[in-house]
Each structure stands twice: as structure tokens, then as C-alpha cells.
Amino acid sequence: MSAEDRLSALPDGLLHAIMSFLLAPQAVQMSLLSRRWRHLWRSAPLIKIDSHDFGISGISSRDTMDERWARFEDFATNLLLFHDNISSLGAFRLRSRLHNMCHVDRWVRRGIEYCPSVLQIQILGFDHGFKLPVDMLIENSDKFPIFDNMRTLDLYGCFCNEYELNDKLEALRSFIKNAPCLEKLILQYCMYYSFSDSEWEPERKNITLHRHGNIFQCQKLKLIEVIYDYDHDHQLIELLWSLGRSLPDASIKLSKIELFP
Template structure:
């Protein structure tokens, strides 16, 4: 074990010597174009030094990908070194309690931020705010601070919230410039139905919206809790939605009521929605408990909706097709059979 560690120390030293000599030729009056570090954490001290080394040259693009199972704690950095930073990618990093403040105060030209499997820690509120940020992606991140994660980015054009654990929820403000949004949730996450509804309400300005894992209750519009009008929405992509324990009639009621909040919607995509993936034999048993309610089918007014694309994996989805045709009679329906877990 000692020999192995000694050999690694020698390799790290040689690599640092190489990088030092290489950077000697870099013009210190100009910023570094891109600094990328992808590594397993063999030694915290070595990784800290490499991060400091890269940030020292004020890169425009900074990518730190830590491949360990446990998150790597981001070392303290000098905020002035982020003055030219436009793109930041962090993976498996413990952001600590000061990352959000650093992003707000030290990144005057930041446009693109992606955090993957990162953790907001500490005992204070976390606020991602930037007047210049245009693209924000949070994938499988964790916020255990006890405070909501607050996102206030008035210039944001693209937002992706993909799974994750947000103990106290997420709040979005000033999303006036947002064009595209993707929101992925699962039944095992801690986001309440109210939080999911509030997220949807914050996306009122999007032209394209993709939702994964949403249920009927989150989408159903009640008189006391209406959605805003999505005046700009042209495309709605639903993946694995409405899989909760409701009758198909009730699920379509929830879908239709939401669609009526998008008067300019032109295309609706339903990918593996409404039904769980049963085999044909399992479906023969399940179909017996589904009530058709043929006489109760409600027609929804979506005058601009021209195309409904249905991606399915088992033939029992024919009930969904029939109901859609009666509820949205002005739209064409395109069918595509594709195995859900095909390679």
C-alpha cells in the first residue's frame, strides 16, 4: 500500500511539473480559455491545488468532474478569479454554504451553469441569482439546508431541474425570459404536490415545456387554485406522467384542464403516459377494473392544437387513443410504438 501511494505521489508531482512548465508560456494578461479537471479524489490536497491552479488564470470555462461516490468539498476560492467565467460545470461537489453568494457577487458574465450530483450544505438559505445567466441545469442535486432553494434569474432562457432532493422545496422568481424548461420528478422525491404546482405556475412564459413524472393531482385545475395562462407555449412534452392510481377518465380530465391554460399550444407529446408498462397478459387482468365512462367524455377547447404524438409500448394504450380523439377532436393523432427500455 505504501509503495502504491509513493508511486502515485511521484506521478502527481510529474504532472504538476508538466502543467507548471506549460502554463509558464501562458500570457498572464489574458484569461485562460478553458480549464477542465476530471479525476477521482485520491488525495484532497492534490485536487485542491489543481483547482486553485486552474482558477488562478481566470478561465472563461471551468469544468470540475469528480468521479467519486462521495462528494468532494469545494475549496475556498478567490472571487476575483471568476471575473471572466461564462460557463461552469460541477459534478459531485459539496458546494458548501457560500457557493450561491460567490455566484452572485463574483461572476458578472456567467451565462451557463450546470450542477450534477452536487450538494448545497450549511445552515443558511441558498439563492441562485444572476442578471446574466441564460442556461441553468440542476441534475440530481441535494439541498439539506432546511431552507428552500431560491432561483432568481431574469435573463434565463433554458431551465432543467432533473430529479434531486430538495427538502424544503424550490422557488422560482423572475422567469420572464424563460423559453424552454424541463422538470423531472419521481414519486420518491420530497417535493410536495403544492411545490410541483408552484413550479408549473412559475413557467408561464415558456414556449416549450417537458415534464417527467407528474401526476394527475399536480395538473388538475381547481377553481380555488388555477394555473396562469401559458400564452407562449407551443409544445408540451409529457413523459411518464399520470401514472398514479386514478381512472383514465380522471387523468384525461386533468390533462385537458391543463391544456386549456395553453391557448396557443400546437403540439402535444405523450410518452409512456397514463398506463404502467404491463405485459399483454397482465393487461388482460388490469383492463377489467377500468371504467370506460363513454357517455361522460368531455371535449376540451384547444383550437391551435394540431398534432398529438403518442409514444407507447403495449397495445392496451388504444383506450387512451380513443379518449383523446373524442376529447380533442380537432387534432391529428400520430402513434409510435417503442419499447420503453429498448436499447
């Protein structure tokens, strides 16, 4: 038996594990190896969509960015369109710039529909604030049910817009209230823009601590990890105070990791 045949003889679970170490385009290209691999990617328990796989970066020229984004958009849309939505999804991971917010919003919505155990959204560049599409999580909505399977919500560069912190937390609450089994919430560089102290507006160096606020109904959530880069004490205090009041039963871990050390 050839090496290829021995690999193809492995059960789906092991083949999916092997595919998880590959870039998403490579995993799909493996379907060309043999008939055994043809539809294997469609039932993979991990969906990874990464703009870096298509050479998209913040220094790309406009024409280059448009060309690469078109290929990225075509791949991501088809990957989500043809993935087997019957299979249980262990994780949905999206890492992308906001070259086209409509595309990113659509991918996030589609990923949420799969009700993954781990939902990881990483928005690069911070050019615009990205907010979870909570409008689809309205009560009595038949299209978007309770996310019983979600255990981890990992957000990177989300809610970095001009809205008040309370409004952002309310939007977050609207989402996680639909995830009763959520155990871990990770906020990486979220909720406010981060600049060096010399660039921060002096008039914003005020701390507003609200005594009253909605308590999040998420009983299994025990750990909130907040990752930040610059020491904006006033912003961190506001965020930690609000998280502590909204989720009093969860421990909060604070980590400073500089984006550009």
C-alpha cells in the first residue's frame, strides 16, 4: 500500500486533525488527492478564514488589495456556503482586515449560525470599529437559536468605535445571553481605541463609574481575560469596573501584551 493510500485509510477524525494544521486553502486543495479526500473538508470541525493566507496586509497598494481581497472573498464565501452545516463545529476562527465590512459581517453571521464551541473573531488594523451583529439575536428569533454548544468567545479588535462603553457592553450582553454554556470570554484590544499616551486626548482622561447596570445572565462564565497594550488607566478602570458589576461571579485576568513592542 502506498503512503498516500495508508493516509487515506485513516478515520475521518484523524484526517480532520491533520487538516487543522494546514492553511484553509491548503486543506481544501487536499480534496484533489483522491476520491477519499474529495468532500472531507466539508465536514471538518474547524473553519479557519484568514486574510493573511491571501497576502492581504496593511501595506498593500489599493489595486493589489482589491485583487487579493476579491480572491479572499470568493474563497471564504464558498467555504462557508458548501461546508456541511449538519456536522458539529468545534471552532470558527476568522482573522481579517476590514477592507469590506459587509463581507466580514456576512462571514461572522454565517459562522455564528454553525453554533461553534469556540468563536474567535480577530479584526486587524482597527481602522473602523467592528461590532458583533447583535441585531440578529433579537428575542423570539427563530433563525438564530440559543448557542448551547459555545464554550469560548474570543474577540480581537471588536467594539472599538465611538459609542459609550455601556452601549458596547449592552451589545455584548445581547450576544452572550444566548450562550448559556459560555465558560470563557476573551477580549483582546477591545472596547476602546488604544494609542500611546502622547496621542491620547487629555479631555478624555476622566473616569466614569456607573453604579447601576444590567447583570449578564451567564451563570457558567467563570473567566474573563482582558488583553491590552497601553496603560490607559482611566479606560482600563472603567472597563474592569463595568465587567465586574455586569459579571460578578467571573474572575477577571488582566494581561498587558504590546502589539508593537
